[in-house]
Amino acid sequence: MGDVAIRTSGLGKSYELGLSRRGYGTLRESVVETAKGSLGRLAGRRGERAAGDTLWALRDLSLTVERGEVVGLIGHNGAGKSTLLKVLSRIVEPTEGWADVTGRTGSLLEVGTGFHPELTGRENIFLNGAILGMRRSEIRRRFDEIVAFAEIERFLDTPVKRYSSGMSVRLAFAVAAHLEPEILLVDEVLAVGDAAFQRKSLGKMSEVAEAGRTVVFVSHNLAILQALCERGVLLERGEAVTDAPVGEAIDSYLRTLERAAGGDLLERTDRDSRGYDESLVRRVEIRDREGGLADTVVAGRSATIVVEVTEALPMMECRLAIHNSLGHPVATLDSEVSAPGDVRDPELGPRIECEVDALPLLPGRYRIDVLLKGKRQIQDGLQAAAFFDVEPGVLAARPTPISGADGDVVLPHRWRLP
Amino acid sequence: MSTKTAVEPVATNAAAEAPVPETIRLEPTSGFGRVLSPHELWRYRDLAFQIAARDVTVRYRQTALGAAWAILQPIGFMIVFSLFFGRVAGVSSDGLPYALFSLAALVPWTYFANVLLLGSESLVANSSLVAKIYFPRIFMPAGVLAAGLLDLGISLVILFAIVLIYGLVPSVAVLMLPVLVLIMLAAALGVTAGLSAVNVRYRDVRYVIPFAIQMWLFATPVAYPSSLIGEPWRTLSAINPMVGVVEGFRWATLGTADAPWELIGVSAVAALVFLLAGLTYFDRVERSFADHI
Numbered sequence: 120m121g122d123v124a125i126r127t128s129g130l131g132k133s134y135e136l137g138l139s140r141r142g143y144g145t146l147r148e149s150v151v152e153t154a155k156g157s158l159g160r161l162a163g164r165r166g167e168r169a170a171g172d173t174l175w176a177l178r179d180l181s182l183t184v185e186r187g188e189v190v191g192l193i194g195h196n197g198a199g200k201s202t203l204l205k206v207l208s209r210i211v212e213p214t215e216g217w218a219d220v221t222g223r224t225g226s227l228l229e230v231g232t233g234f235h236p237e238l239t240g241r242e243n244i245f246l247n248g249a250i251l252g253m254r255r256s257e258i259r260r261r262f263d264e265i266v267a268f269a270e271i272e273r274f275l276d277t278p279v280k281r282y283s284s285g286m287s288v289r290l291a292f293a294v295a296a297h298l299e300p301e302i303l304l305v306d307e308v309l310a311v312g313d314a315a316f317q318r319k320s321l322g323k324m325s326e327v328a329e330a331g332r333t334v335v336f337v338s339h340n341l342a343i344l345q346a347l348c349e350r351g352v353l354l355e356r357g358e359a360v361t362d363a364p365v366g367e368a369i370d371s372y373l374r375t376l377e378r379a380a381g382g383d384l385l386e387r388t389d390r391d392s393r394g395y396d397e398s399l400v401r402r403v404e405i406r407d408r409e410g411g412l413a414d415t416v417v418a419g420r421s422a423t424i425v426v427e428v429t430e431a432l433p434m435m436e437c438r439l440a441i442h443n444s445l446g447h448p449v450a451t452l453d454s455e456v457s458a459p460g461d462v463r464d465p466e467l468g469p470r471i472e473c474e475v476d477a478l479p480l481l482p483g484r485y486r487i488d489v490l491l492k493g494k495r496q497i498q499d500g501l502q503a504a505a506f507f508d509v510e511p512g513v514l515a516a517r518p519t520p521i522s523g524a525d526g527d528v529v530l531p532h533r534w535r536l537p
Numbered sequence: 538m539s540t541k542t543a544v545e546p547v548a549t550n551a552a553a554e555a556p557v558p559e560t561i562r563l564e565p566t567s568g569f570g571r572v573l574s575p576h577e578l579w580r581y582r583d584l585a586f587q588i589a590a591r592d593v594t595v596r597y598r599q600t601a602l603g604a605a606w607a608i609l610q611p612i613g614f615m616i617v618f619s620l621f622f623g624r625v626a627g628v629s630s631d632g633l634p635y636a637l638f639s640l641a642a643l644v645p646w647t648y649f650a651n652v653l654l655l656g657s658e659s660l661v662a663n664s665s666l667v668a669k670i671y672f673p674r675i676f677m678p679a680g681v682l683a684a685g686l687l688d689l690g691i692s693l694v695i696l697f698a699i700v701l702i703y704g705l706v707p708s709v710a711v712l713m714l715p716v717l718v719l720i721m722l723a724a725a726l727g728v729t730a731g732l733s734a735v736n737v738r739y740r741d742v743r744y745v746i747p748f749a750i751q752m753w754l755f756a757t758p759v760a761y762p763s764s765l766i767g768e769p770w771r772t773l774s775a776i777n778p779m780v781g782v783v784e785g786f787r788w789a790t791l792g793t794a795d796a797p798w799e800l801i802g803v804s805a806v807a808a809l810v811f812l813l814a815g816l817t818y819f820d821r822v823e824r825s826f827a828d829h830i
Contacts, residue, residue: 134828135828205827206563207563208670208671209561209563209671210667210668210669210670210671210827211824211827211828212563212564212565212566212824212825213563213564213565214565215565216564217562217563217564218562218563218564219560219561219562219563220560220561220563221559221560221561222559223559226670226671228669228670229665229669232665232666232669232670233663233665233666233670235591235595237594237595237598237599238591238594238595242591242594245587246587246588246590246591249583249584249586249587249588250584250587250666250670250672251670252584253583254583255583278598
């Protein structure tokens with residue numbers, strides 16, 4: 120039939136690790152490292168990332184995407200989702216295997232790539248459009264639509280450096296949204312702009328999907344994936360482990376998250392790539408302060424989230440993000456936003472504690488993402504570092520609704536009824 | 538990023554609603570034959586144009602003097618050279634007014650030096666594009682060359698104005714200018730493509746370039762005439778492509794009697810070698826730019 124948009128076979132991409140974290144070095148560095156590496160090998164030293172170590176970001180991936188399918192890629196950090204998009208959009212070349220891509224491809228790996236602050240909105244529309252692969256004539260044809268979508272009519276001839284950040288994001292997305300490729304590769308770009316604009320963008324995305332275009336979509340937001348995609352592919356360590364209807368793929372992703380949280384966190388490799396790794400998250404646990412099982416909390420009772428780390432660093436800060444079972448963010452607890460009740464206790468040892476009074480969550484399963492900072496640097500980050508269950512309880516003298524309630528939080532409240 | 542375009546060709550009437558889709562096979566490639574795929578270069582022509590236009594617009598918008606820089610730089614050098622080499626050191630200028638003699642050489646030289654400086658940084662300076670978007674990477678250094686042509690054009694006009702003020706009339710040799718410019722472009726593209734590619738891997742390039750440009754200036758008969766060098770060294774020195782270009786520019790714009798054919802010939806061949814070597818290296822490493830940038 121030939122109605123295949125993307126077909127890959129045994130696709131793999133490896134990176135050489137070693138040298139500096141940043142991926143480039145100076146001549147001196149590479150000479151020194153090569154010498155060190157071979158000395159180390161002579162001395163039989165192993166374990167440390169020596170120059171020449173390979174990391175397979177993508178391995179033996181065989182995948183067929185029919186024309187008109189909307190496929191979501193799911194997986195941890197470093198599972199290979201972005202690498203796959205980069206290979207498919209020709210930014211990096213595969214190390215092995217092949218991929219056949221049929222049709223004009225547009226990739227949206229970042230909003231506003233190539234925006235230049237000195238150029239006006241009008242000039243940037245043409246530049247960015249060309250960067251995204253649009254013909255000049257095509258941009259001209261859709262110019263008014265783009266401007267209207269971005270809501271920047273009045274600032275068309277103002278340099279983008281004078282735009283508010285919201286405006287430039289809107290403009291960037293507007294250009295991207297009017298791209299008309301047969302295959303659209305999108306990486307987590309909906310997480311921009313204000314809520315109203317996000318809704319608009321989401322609407323545009325589903326329009327694109329419904330128009331019969333092929334879309335490959337990466338997002339951590341499972342609710343958006345569920346809404347947009349029919350099919351989900353779960354990647355783990357560069358391999359496709361599940362390829363199923365999106366609901367099933369999300370379920371199996373959530374199961375892998377739980378399995379990962381169950382084990383020793385130090386063994387996990389899907390850590391935040393920005394981390395300096397001087398201190399790592401060893402364990403995350405939530406405890407009901409009034410007793411009970413670990414990782415089970417009763418709604419309305421006070422709880423403590425304990426983050427055990429490998430080392431206590433100066434200026435340590437911690438950010439916890441609580442997500443519901445669909446991966447939707449529910450709350451963020453950030454020690455950098457300090458309050459009078461916060462305490463720095465040198466006696467505490469390599470651990471951070473966060474106390475929540477009267478936990479205002481509805482019964483259900485939640486996960487905690489951790490971002491650890493120290494010495495004013497990001498040290499480590501882990502998604503789904505722990506899971507916990509909230510049991511029905513009593514908040515502000517009112518029982519939490521057991522089922523049928525919308526949302527994730529309970530607000531302490533009082534009624535006045537006639 | 539290989540581009541074995543298989544089966545169906547692209548429909549030329551792309552404006553139609555359903556052009557015949559084209560299948561692109563992505564697979565590991567080795568060896569050469571990527572940068573120079575005319576099909577790819579043509580397909581991304583709009584992007585090439587937009588990038589060159591951006592470079593020109595941004596530079597003219599950010600600088601107070603804008604287009605004036607195109608000519609201030611060579612004129613500044615001309616004044617300094619005239620004072621020190623012409624007056625103080627008494628360097629020969631083949632019987633021409635020293636100011637003109639040096640300016641005719643400084644016009645191409647300034648273009649070449651600026652292109653080298655900006656072009657070798659072009660991939661690194663646009664790292665966000667290289668890491669997030671596919672396009673033939675050669676557009677980055679080539680775009681710098683293209684954007685610089687505007688400056689070259691402006692400074693050529695000024696050069697001719699000054700030549701006329703001095704009462705000289707260019708001969709038909711002026712028709713050779715496009716050929717000389719082509720030789721210079723070939724050499725410049727080869728060198729900048731090669732250096733910009735090395736720069737992605739080893740940022741040392743950034744520190745080497747300004748120094749190398751100074752050395753190259755002294756190795757090129759800009760401040761002195763190549764007639765100071767005895768044969769056969771004079772002809773041999775033209776393996777530096779800028780020797781033929783610079784002496785050719787003097788001959789073509791100032792109407793000096795003897796055409797330096799042997800210099801131009803040697804330099805043309807050398808420029809071609811530079812071009813091939815630079816593009817070959819670029820081609821070899823292009824596929825790994827996104828991994829290293």
